[in-house]
Amino acid sequence: MALVDPKTAPGAATFPTEASWSDASKDLLCLTTGSWRTEKPIVVVEKCTYCGQCYLFCPTQCITPGETYFPIDLTYCKGCGICAKECPTQAIVMVADGDEADGSPADQT
């Protein structure tokens, strides 16, 4: 098989430079990790003590400080459940969500 010429190969137009440089104001790799989710976190606001553990632990950093509790941006929440696990007052519950929800334990919540 012939060698692929990087100038004409699929995707060859991606990088104008030798290395992986881009104009970050236009081309930033952006993954909507929310599409991965099979469960979503629900905050039971009355139980929240505003301790901030969920905010510190969320790996996608989609939890941000609100007025009285920590709202979750579901565009990026990947449904890992770490916030629910870490919350000292069980103020976050995971419920089935998304196309792949399959009736596993979370569906019965």
Added chain:
Amino acid sequence: MEAQRTKPDPTPEQRRVITGNAAAAHAVRLCRPGVIATYPITPQSEVIETLENFHVNGTLDCEMIAVEGENSAQNIVCAAATAGERVFTATSSYGLVFMYDAMLQTAGYRAPVVMVNVNREPPGIHAVCSGQQDMIATRDSGWLQVIAETGQEIMDLVIMAYRLAEDDDIQLPIMVNYDGYYLSYLAEAISIPSQQAVDDFLAPLCAQPARPALRPGTGMGAGAHGLGTGFVELRRKHLLAMERAKDKFDEVDALFAADFGRTYGGQIECYRTDDAELVLVTSGSAVGTARTVIDAQRDAGIKVGLVKLRMFRPFPRQRLAAVLHGRQAIGVLDRSVAFGWDCGPIYQEIRALTPEIGIVPLLGYIDGLANMDIPKPHIETIVTDLAAAARGESRPPVSWLVAGA
């Protein structure tokens, strides 16, 4: 590249008896890196200690970053290089292994990091346990890998490494390897070039088109888009840059010779190979012993020559095939093993050149593991074997030589 720093006073050329580690440190000082991040590990520690001394006494003007481990060291120099700085780090054995994930990142970002790796066995029974297995374990990391034979060559190779890695056509990280103990700790008379000569040698790098750089407030991204086919594009470009690095290394060697009067042959050095019927290939400090034996065998009328492998990644396929083609027998001396192949890695890769070289006896020798000496009688055994194999006598494809056994 930013304009050369002006602070340290230019130092004149001098000749001093110093260790290989000190030679590496002097070379780094002369190349004026902006950021150094290194964690100590035997037998490399003297490199960073010497650089710290230069930093304290004012002959090295740079950021010296104290890190808690090699993984951070590699991540820091990778980041500093993507911010446009000239950088340096040094390691050995487990330190190299501990930064492996970061090394893949550095290579993928095409960050021209210059790193010294003082070869030492992992696992090491004791600290100064020379052997090339650490370098071999990272052979597919996408880094350039070169190997020095002497303390003077360490000095010269580090300087050449900057010229090669930062070349606009290359933009790749480079690992300068030399044997622990034999080269790291033993001292020899070494020419330390003047600051002016090294500045002049590296000056063309500043005249190149500026590399993109990550700077606060500028909207540049590195590795921040292009999954899928973009990744394939980067891989292909990386492989092609590795291919270009071979001729470029020969070119850099020639430019170095013009400036400093010392030449090493680029990717490989051919020693008394012109009319050689038998050829031995090896690398590192073992080459010095091999030269002595080759000279004695030549005096005894045996037509044997030596090829010194200076570049392991990329592998000098074309130049090796050209010099090894048409010989009667070829021997390869390895200071490490290729797990899964029952031979040494240099032997393994030269075996892959059989279609170009032709089918002749190709004998592999594994020697000098775990800091064991490679003495003259071992090389003599190899030459005797090669002569016998060339006459049609049977010899095992791979033999283990052990000092004192």
